Amino acid sequence: MIDGFFYVSRREGRVCLLYDITIVGAGIAGVFLAYELADSGQKILLLDRGKRLEDRHPCPLDQANTCECNACDTYFGFGGLGKSEGKFNYSNGFGGELEQKVGAHTFKNLMRRVDDVLCRFGADTIPVYSTFQPNLSKRAEEAGLNMIHTDVRHLGTVKSIQVLQELYLYLLDKIDMKFECEIASMDCQYDYFSIRTKQEVISSKQVVLATGRSGSDWLTKIWDSFGISPSKTRLDLGIRVEMKAEQFRSVLQRAFETKLSFHHGEKVTTTYCMNPRGRIVRKYQDGLVMPDGQNYREKGSIGTANLNFTLFTPTYFSTQQAADQYAHAIIEKINRDKARIVVQRWEDLCNGMPTCMEMLVRNEVKPTLEADCGDLLEEVPGLYIAMLQTFFTRLEHFIQEPIHPDTLLYGMDAKFYAPVIPTDPYMQTEVNGLFVVGDCSGISHSLSQAAACGLYVGEFLKQQY
């Protein structure tokens, strides 16, 4: 018997809470969806495995210690990964396939709306910049490279946290929110979903899953229980490059960074996370240790003479398990049960010889990460070496000078994705009333597209009401 917000469930034999829509996961996708639905008149619940934003603290993992969090504060909690760098790229060129799903016109409107929401909550103090430079684009094209254009609002960690906190306060009296809430099981019978947590049973007419990549293991069980078969899973692997920042001077005259890609056979390889004057740090993820870029502006340092980025090449696997196994097999071998990362000079790689410590000490490009000298040819699959060589040949043409022989190459970086979930055009899965938004859908891989995905499904659910 359903009577308003509470109802007596014959199945549970007790009074239960009934929501119109439950959003599982309070990352950027879940929060933007909640924002869109907040004034819809529907009873909305936003629940998350992690903590409120103000209770999320740096995890010891970030300082190379063991993570003992139940749900790691780095990944879980209000804002999800939106709490990190907060770089909103308003482009379809990278960061997901939402445009293919919703169409170019809707996509453009969604990008504008994401920015409007951010600005409503304080992001307007950070200016937008564009990476569009027509003359350089032409030069890149002549060199066999594609310069990806985007407008960017780069909030940085501090502003991201402020904007998210304002969003939290806005939602506070409009919807229900539950944190540190572990869902044991979920099923659908009659016309509502039963969500069992340790404390209670929550009932909801519709459920939207927004658990990001961090919720993948849990989500695999949910897909199994509903008989949903995820399709392909993407995995990006690549070598992190550290070179003289000076070599990019002609390209970065008017922009903080750039994104370059090229086609090689069936593969599209792209530069990722470019940090002029930045450092390379260790990234601890999924039990693996990888080289990652750190923006010098984030840490208030005066910066280095180097520029770093990863050259990622995506590969698609039939299951998430296969993608994870492939990445683990390569990177665990490099890590050797420790936090080992291997570094080699570009000239040494070309000459097929390992780099040794004496060479590194004399190297003009001073390494910003302590890594083990070695031979990438022995540690990294040939595909990624070949992609790097092709890229450098084209880059030399583009920047009109040879890549410095002391350029450093670090093995090996990875970016993990959730599998693509089959859905209808409004992100509804094969189970009626069960939707999926953000990175856990396999459709978005970035903050702007995850947020846009939330707004898009929110608009649809509002119209349905």
Ligand SMILES: Cc1cc2nc3c(=O)[nH]c(=O)nc-3n(C[C@H](O)[C@H](O)[C@H](O)COP(=O)(O)OP(=O)(O)OC[C@H]3O[C@@H](n4cnc5c(N)ncnc54)[C@H](O)[C@@H]3O)c2cc1C
């Ligand atoms: C280190 C790092 C930096 C990044 N920087 C950028 C950047 O600057 N710009 C950019 O565009 N992209 C960036 N990305 C990618 C970007 O962060 C993601 O694409 C985006 O956060 C996806 O949003 P989401 O809401 O789908 O998922 P998430 O942000 O991952 O949020 C998922 C939420 O679900 C919750 N959750 C997970 N499992 C459960 C469960 N079982 N039950 C309940 N809740 C659960 C989590 O606690 C979390 O709050 C970065 C990624 C990483 C790893």
